[in-house]
Amino acid sequence: MRTSTSRLGAESEQYKALKELPEPEEPIVVAVYKFKDQTGQYKDTETGSSWSTAITQGATSILLRTLEESQWFIPIEREGLNNLLNERKIIRSSRGGYETQNGDQPLIPPLLFGGILLEGGVISFDSNLMTGGAGARYFGLGSSGQYRVDRITVYLRAISTSNGRILKTVYTSKTILSQQIDVGIFRYVAFQRILEAETGFTYNEPAEMAVREAVEKAVYSLIIEGAIDGLWNFKNDSTESQSAIASYLKEKEENELTDIFGSKAQSNQSRLSVGVRANAWNYNGDYQSQLFPSVSTDVEWRFKKPFALNLAFGYGTLGSKEHYQGEIGLSELTIKKHWFPQQSSTPYFRAGLGNIVEIDNNVLNEADQLDKAHLFVIGALGYEHLFSKNLAIQAELNYRYLLDDNLDKTIHGNYNDAFWELGVGAKYYFNQRKNKQKKTREKITKPKSP
Missing domain, CATH: 2.40.160.20 (Porin)
Structure with missing residues (x-):
């Protein structure tokens, strides 16, 4: 095994779909104060739970980056608002000291205000949603595999800052897959001689990637839902924008017939x-x-x-x-x-x-x-x-x-x-x-x- 050099973060398929959305008529200024982990879950260990949280505590940063990359929103800083205000006070104080020497100094531009406030968070982490495995052994030679599925759930809502009305709420979820496969042999090959060998690997889908993909899906859904309700518009009412809406509505219709495990529900099944x-x-x-x-x-x-x-x-x-x-x-x-x-x-x-x-x-x-x-x-x-x-x-x-x-x-x-x-x-x-x-x-x- 060798260590690798640092690289840019991997992107998900949902990020590509978000980038392919048609341009907005005008970018929307939004404020995000806190988009946090509301699950209260800690990581499971073999001896119980640890003090490490199961979900990333940086979901606000993930949401701000997603809003910026979508090109539909202009996110403004609100999570570190106290730091921002303190820095502006320092600037005013520094400029005030030079006013007597150099005359009037230019005023600091006013802060942008958001027409829309985004709230929500990661509201659920369901561990061991589905577990399973299989294995076989014959004359000391065998193999086995195990898997576990967890799930996170994200809620995102848009609120009008002029009257406090909740304009739209969207809900997305993402499963987290963990797998383990091993192969081993244990056999007597001669008198007082035992052959024993084993190998295997594990794969754990990063929880941060799952949160990011769920947030990207939530922003994508919010854009389409808002365009359908007339909260904002595409720059051009083209075939591309209509295709994006039709594709989303089809996905939403199929989702109504799908259970939490991703399987088609049998709700239309006869008695x-x-x-x-x-x-x-x-x-x-x-x-x-x-x-x-x-x-x-x-x-x-x-x-x-x-x-x-x-x-x-x-x-x-x-x-x-x-x-x-x-x-x-x-x-x-x-x-x-x-x-x-x-x-x-x-x-x-x-x-x-x-x-x-x-x-x-x-x-x-x-x-x-x-x-x-x-x-x-x-x-x-x-x-x-x-x-x-x-x-x-x-x-x-x-x-x-x-x-x-x-x-x-x-x-x-x-x-x-x-x-x-x-x-x-x-x-x-x-x-x-x-x-x-x-x-x-x-x-x-x-x-x-x-």
Whole structure:
């Protein structure tokens, strides 16, 4: 590793978008007294918290630089106003001493005053918003990775200094990503000889860069919002300015359908859905297990988020390789819980009761009767991803434990018959809430009669 020479600060993608905005009709003089960290958060360490703050305390300087670089504003000094006034007093005192010798001295120009006052700050720092990782090791060779996502939130408001009215308030947020990846080996290569090696790296997104990008986005939003409301204007009402407004409005519309994790929300998802799944059944009974294919379908009704009622039907072959094989049908009723119902991707859990009906098997003779009822309990873990407005894919692993030990016609051991199921499939959500939402929207926008 080598030390590097000093360089100019790196710029973000949002800074480039800010610089590409069309010119203003006239730059606006703004005053910023304090744009500070209001989170009260301290850095987390392995032993707890330290006295170092999690967020930079120089957010005012970041905002002043962003205002200056945008070319839309003329920022004036207010954070160090006492220092500025003291320096002006020194100038007046020094000039006063020369008045008797050299005559009248020119007056100090008056200070600029801001027509708009900018207030706000970094109001939130959410640590460990999302954490995760994965790893694998085989015969002493393995690798693992971990990640953590934090988030900061910035509010910025413009206030008229003539009457104190709040003209516009904007709100932006930025995630901070931390990653760690390592690879290692630990293996006996010979008698009393061990090979051990490891390597890895970590990446921590600078919190200052995240604050700066959030502030730049806030200034960008304030400029566009103010132009839309007529608080200030572009120099030329050109295609470029209209394109900037249209692009911002499109982003704002998409943001309304996006959750805090950056995923598309499922707010337009219907309560009613149907699904189909291809499965593999693994018998766990009194004989040696074997995998058999099966199919299933289900109907689901979300009666209250995140809970749903799921009615499922399945058909397939279940049993062992040489002894019992039965062609069965099953039905089950379960309660299902989506852990993140507002996200496009969510794990889920379901549990309930069901019944197995034998259609045919290789054990009984034609004169014997098939069993019509084998009650069971089921527990399932799954994952669902909504990749379009109405269509989702899902994968599930479940375990069905029978309340009797007679499915394979053999009663043996301390446990009843059971079987595992692993399946993947698709689910379709009916779009039945559109009319209801439309009527609600019309009701809200319809003016009240006097």
